[in-house]
Amino acid sequence: MGNFKFQNLSLAVLVAIFAFLASSVLVANNTNSDGFFTLPSLITDFKELVTDRLERLASQFHDLSIPSIIHRSHKKKRPTDGGGGGPKPKPASICDDFPPDIPPPDTNTTTTICVDRNGCCNFTTVQAAIDAVPNMSPKRSIIWINSGIYYEKVVVPRTKPNITFQGQGYTSTAIAWNDTAFSAHGTFYSASVQVFSDRFVANGISFMNVAPIPGPGDVGAQAVAIRVSGDQAVFSSCGFFGAQDTLHDDRGRHLYRDCYIQGSIDFIFGNARSLYQNCQLISMATPVGPGVRSINGAVTAHGRASKDENTGFAFVNCSLGGTGRIWLGRAWRPFSRVVFANTAMADIVAPEGWNDFNDPARDQTIFYGEYNCSGAGANLSLRAPYVQKLNDTLAAPFLDMSFIDADQWLT
Numbered sequence: 001m002g003n004f005k006f007q008n009l010s011l012a013v014l015v016a017i018f019a020f021l022a023s024s025v026l027v028a029n030n031t032n033s034d035g036f037f038t039l040p041s042l043i044t045d046f047k048e049l050v051t052d053r054l055e056r057l058a059s060q061f062h063d064l065s066i067p068s069i070i071h072r073s074h075k076k077k078r079p080t081d082g083g084g085g086g087p088k089p090k091p092a093s094i095c096d097d098f099p100p101d102i103p104p105p106d107t108n109t110t111t112t113i114c115v116d117r118n119g120c121c122n123f124t125t126v127q128a129a130i131d132a133v134p135n136m137s138p139k140r141s142i143i144w145i146n147s148g149i150y151y152e153k154v155v156v157p158r159t160k161p162n163i164t165f166q167g168q169g170y171t172s173t174a175i176a177w178n179d180t181a182f183s184a185h186g187t188f189y190s191a192s193v194q195v196f197s198d199r200f201v202a203n204g205i206s207f208m209n210v211a212p213i214p215g216p217g218d219v220g221a222q223a224v225a226i227r228v229s230g231d232q233a234v235f236s237s238c239g240f241f242g243a244q245d246t247l248h249d250d251r252g253r254h255l256y257r258d259c260y261i262q263g264s265i266d267f268i269f270g271n272a273r274s275l276y277q278n279c280q281l282i283s284m285a286t287p288v289g290p291g292v293r294s295i296n297g298a299v300t301a302h303g304r305a306s307k308d309e310n311t312g313f314a315f316v317n318c319s320l321g322g323t324g325r326i327w328l329g330r331a332w333r334p335f336s337r338v339v340f341a342n343t344a345m346a347d348i349v350a351p352e353g354w355n356d357f358n359d360p361a362r363d364q365t366i367f368y369g370e371y372n373c374s375g376a377g378a379n380l381s382l383r384a385p386y387v388q389k390l391n392d393t394l395a396a397p398f399l400d401m402s403f404i405d406a407d408q409w410l411t
C-alpha cells in the first residue's frame with residue numbers, strides 16, 4: 001500500500017518534469033524572427049510544481065518500509081506449457097518489468113551495481129550504492145540508476161575515484177534535494193550532490209535543487225544542485241536544475257556536453273577549467289518588460305583569483321535562452337575568465353553583456369571574450385569596454401578539447 005502511494009507520487013513528479021521539458025522543447029521550437037527561442041513562461045511554474053510534489057513525497061517517505069538492500073534473483077519463473085505440476089499463478093510484482101540484464105557482470109575494468117527506487121535491484125538510494133563502492137577501487141564503478149526522482153543528499157567522497165552515474169535520460173532520472181545556503185550553513189554545502197573524487201562521469205541524469213526560488217532581497221537562498229570538486233569529470237546529456245547558483249563548477253578540468261542547465265543568478269559558478277559543448281543554458285530570472293533596464297540574472301560567476309591559475313569556462317556551440325535581463329558573467333574574482341563561442345543568444349542579454357562586480361580595477365584583469373556568436377543577444381556594439389571581441393587566433397585555445405587537456409585524460 002505504501003509502495004503504491006509512493007509510486008503514484010513519483011509518477012506525478014515525473015509527469016511534472018516531462019510537462020516542463022515538453023514545454024521547453026516547444027518553446028525551443030517556437031522560434032521568433034531571429035530564429036531564436038522566445039520566453040518559456042512555464043519554466044518558473046515548474047519549480048513550484050516540483051517543490052510542492054517533493055514536499056508531499058517527503059511527508060509520505062517515512063511510511064515506507066523499503067529494505068535498503070535487496071538482493072534480487074534474475075531467475076524469473078515463467079509458466080511452461082505441459083510442465084510437470086502445472087504453473088502456480090504468479091503474483092504481479094512491481095519488479096516484473098525490471099530489465100533482467102541489470103546489473104551486467106563485471107568486466108576486467110568495470111563493476112556495475114544498480115539502484116532502483118522500488119527495490120528491484122541492489123540499492124534503493126544512490127548514496128547506499130556509493131557507500132558500497134570500495135575505496136580506491138582499481139576498476140571503474142558504474143552505478144546504474146533507474147528512472148525516478150531520488151530525493152536524497154549525495155556525497156561522492158575523494159577516496160572513490162572512477163565512479164559513473166548511469167541514468168535513464170535526464171528527463172527520467174534525477175537526484176533532488178532542497179538545502180539552501182541558510183539551511184546548510186554556506187552555499188558550498190547546499191549542493192544536492194557533492195562530488196569530491198576524480199574522474200567522475202555522469203550520463204543521462206539530472207541534478208536538482210528544489211528549494212524555493214529566492215525572492216528579491218532574500219538572504220541565504222542560494223541553492224546548489226551539484227558541486228563538482230574533482231578533476232577530470234565528464235557530464236553527458238545531463239540536466240542541472242536550480243535557481244541561484246545551480247551548478248558549482250568548483251575545481252578541476254571538466255567537460256559538459258549536450259547538457260541542459262537552468263538557473264537565475266550566477267547559475268554556473270566556481271573556479272574550474274571547463275568546456276561546455278553543445279549545451280542549452282536557460283535563464284529563469286523573472287521576466288522583464290521591454291523598457292526595463294535593470295539586470296536580474298547572470299549566467300556565470302567564474303572565480304579565478306590570480307593570473308597564475310589556469311582556469312576558466314568556455315562555452316562552444318551552446319544556446320542561451322529563457323527569461324529575464326541578464327549578464328553573461330559577473331567577475332566574482334579579479335581574474336575571472338569566460339569565453340562564449342559559436343553560441344546563439346536570445347535577446348535576454350543586457351547590451352553591455354558583462355559585469356565587473358562594480359569594481360573597475362577588475363577591468364584590467366578579467367578575461368571575458370566572445371567569438372562568432374549569433375542572435376539578438378550577441379550584438380557586440382554596446383558591450384562593456386573590457387570585453388574581448390576575439391579573432392580566430394585569440395579564440396582558438398577555447399574552442400576545443402585541448403582547453404581541458406583532454407588528450408591527457410579523455411580517450
Ligand SMILES: *[C@@H]1O[C@H](CO)[C@@H](O)[C@H](O)[C@H]1NC(C)=O
Nearest residue numbers: 054055058178179180183211
Ligand atoms: C525541504 O523540504 C522539506 C520537506 O518539505 C522541508 O521540511 C524543509 O524545510 C525544506 N528545506 C528547505 C531548506 O527549504
Ligand SMILES: *[C@@H]1O[C@H](CO)[C@@H](O)[C@H](O)[C@H]1NC(C)=O
Nearest residue numbers: 071072073074103113122132
Ligand atoms: C547486485 O545484484 C546482483 C543481482 O542480484 C548480485 O549478483 C550482486 O551480487 C549484487 N551486488 C551487490 C554489491 O549487492
Ligand SMILES: *[C@@H]1O[C@H](CO)[C@@H](O)[C@H](O)[C@H]1NC(C)=O
Nearest residue numbers: 105106107108109110111139
Ligand atoms: C580479462 O582478464 C582475464 C584474466 O586475467 C584475461 O584472460 C582476459 O583476456 C581479459 N579480458 C580482456 C577483454 O582484457
Ligand SMILES: *[C@@H]1O[C@H](CO)[C@@H](O)[C@H](O)[C@H]1NC(C)=O
Nearest residue numbers: 136137138139140161162199
Ligand atoms: C581510475 O582510472 C584511471 C584511468 O583509467 C586509472 O589510471 C586509475 O588507476 C584509476 N584509479 C583507481 C584508484 O583505480
Ligand SMILES: *[C@@H]1O[C@H](CO)[C@@H](O)[C@H](O)[C@H]1NC(C)=O
Nearest residue numbers: 341342343371372373374392
Ligand atoms: C560561426 O558560427 C556559424 C553559426 O552561426 C557557424 O556555421 C560557423 O561554422 C562558425 N564559424 C566558425 C569559424 O566556427
Ligand SMILES: *[C@@H]1O[C@H](CO)[C@@H](O)[C@H](O)[C@H]1NC(C)=O
Nearest residue numbers: 351375376378379380381382
Ligand atoms: C546592434 O546594436 C546596435 C545598437 O543598438 C544597432 O544599431 C545595430 O543595428 C545592432 N545590430 C544588429 C545586427 O542587430
Ligand SMILES: *[C@@H]1O[C@H](CO)[C@@H](O)[C@H](O)[C@H]1NC(C)=O
Nearest residue numbers: 388389390391392393394395
Ligand atoms: C588577433 O588579435 C591579436 C591581438 O589584437 C593580434 O595580435 C593578432 O594579429 C590577431 N590575429 C588575427 C589572425 O587577426
Ligand SMILES: *[C@@H]1O[C@H](CO)[C@@H](O)[C@H](O)[C@H]1NC(C)=O
Nearest residue numbers: 277278316317342399400401
Ligand atoms: C562546434 O561546431 C562546429 C561546427 O559544427 C564543429 O566543427 C566543432 O567541432 C564544434 N566544437 C565543439 C567544441 O563542439
